[in-house]
Amino acid sequence: MSRLWSPHIESMKREQIEEMQTELLKKQLNYVYHRAPFYQKLYKKSGVKPDDVKNINDLQKLPLTKTGDLQAEMKETGDEYSGRLCVPESELLAVYGPNQHPMPENPLITGITDSDRNTIIQHLARNLIMSGIYSGDTIQSLCWAWEPFNRVYMAANLLISPSVSEILGITPVTLEIIPLEAPRTFATARLLKPSLIIADIGHLTQLAAICQQNNISPEEIGYKTIILKEQRILSEKETKEVSEKWKAKVHNMLAVQDNMLYAEDCNIHNGLHIWEDAFIPEIVDEETGEKVGEGEAGKLAITNLFAKGNPMIRYLINITAKIEKTPCNCGRTHSRLKPQ
Ligand SMILES: [Zn+2]
Known part of the structure; x- marks a missing residue:
């Protein structure tokens, strides 16, 4: 069995996971219904109430949350949070936009509370342990300065929860992702010798070009592990190519930061x-919102059970995938997303 950050949670039996999800779902539905005007309108329009959802299979009685509907709400009401902010703005720790450049028209704005940040920190700690990180390691992580992914590394007096760096005992070097940033990543890597980098394929390609200009091979940088943080699920061929080029272990992290999800392979x-x-x-039919058959491919919809700031229920993501629910050989029992 692999090392696990939260063994009692990561290796829970399926029945226990589903029992826990049912309880959290009921609470979260009542929470958004009474606090987020967008959800109150959406559910009233479709004639469902939170109490109609008795278990996780009932979730499909609820309509999907679609980006277009949120953007329309924003335009109609002038509310930059599209009617889904559940706490007073003063309780938000950070507010961020989509991880896209250039920023799309009517971008979805997401706010996180300190409690949201604390949960994301626990998830990233699980992910980093899953990637083979040890206390004392130095890691390089590329992320936008304002996104929660960056903020989870930072400790600040005003924050209550300890950062991921503090709980894991690692040294993070965070860098802004801008197209010309690769020389700085290169220089920092040569100086600090991080064992792991979190970046996207585009940045690694630029970094490989800088290596070539400096007459060194990518493997001489010395990364043992590369986490490819993308807004999609990579194919085996893509991760294999990166692994061979850099002579490193490669993991794929799917980031859906609008709904605070970071999923990764063990x-x-x-x-x-x-x-x-x-x-x-859930894997759903994007038109009807119904779940597809067990093991079949469809669009991914994600319900956030923990967030207090801007949780989204059945948030439809433009990713085609399948879900595997059987326990993994690593010892973890939580579902695995697979490309189509
Ligand atoms: Zn696994």
Whole structure:
């Protein structure tokens, strides 16, 4: 069995996971219904009430949350949170937009509370342990300065929860992702010799070009592990190519930061684990909202069970995938997302 950050949660039996999800789902539905005008309108329009959902299979009685509907709400009401902010704005620790450049028109704005940040920190700690990180390691992580992914590394006097760096005992070097940033990543890596980098394929390609200009091979940088943080699930061919070029272990992290999800593959590399004590993943027909058959491919919809700031229920993501629910050989029992 692999090392696990929260063994009692990560290796829970399926029945226990689903029992936990049912309780959290009921609470979260009541929470958003009474606090988020967007959900109150959406559910009233479709004639369902939170109390109609008695278990996780009833979730499909609820309509999907679609980006277009949120953007329309924003335009209609002028509310930058599209009617889904559940706490007073003063309780938000950070507010961020989509991880896209250039920023799309009517971007979805997401706010996180300190409690949200604390949960995301626990998820990233699980992910980093799953990637083989040890206390004392230095890691390089590329992320936008304002996104929660960056903020989870930072400690600040005003924050209550300890950062992921503090709980794991690692040294993070965070860098902004801008197209010309690769020389800085290169220089920092040569100086600090991080064992792991979190970046996207585009940045690694630029970094490989800088290596070539400096007459060194990518493997001489010395990364043992590369986490490819993308807004999609990579194919085996893509991760293999990166692994061969850099002579490193490669993991794929799917980031859906609008809904605070970071799913990643373990050392078995047989799908991306989704932390089901915090999310309910569904594979659905995007038109009808119904779940597809067990093991079939469809669009991914994610229900966030923990967030207090901007939780989203059945948030439809433009990713085609399958879900595998059988326990993984790594010892974890949480579902795995697989590409079609
Ligand atoms: Zn696994």
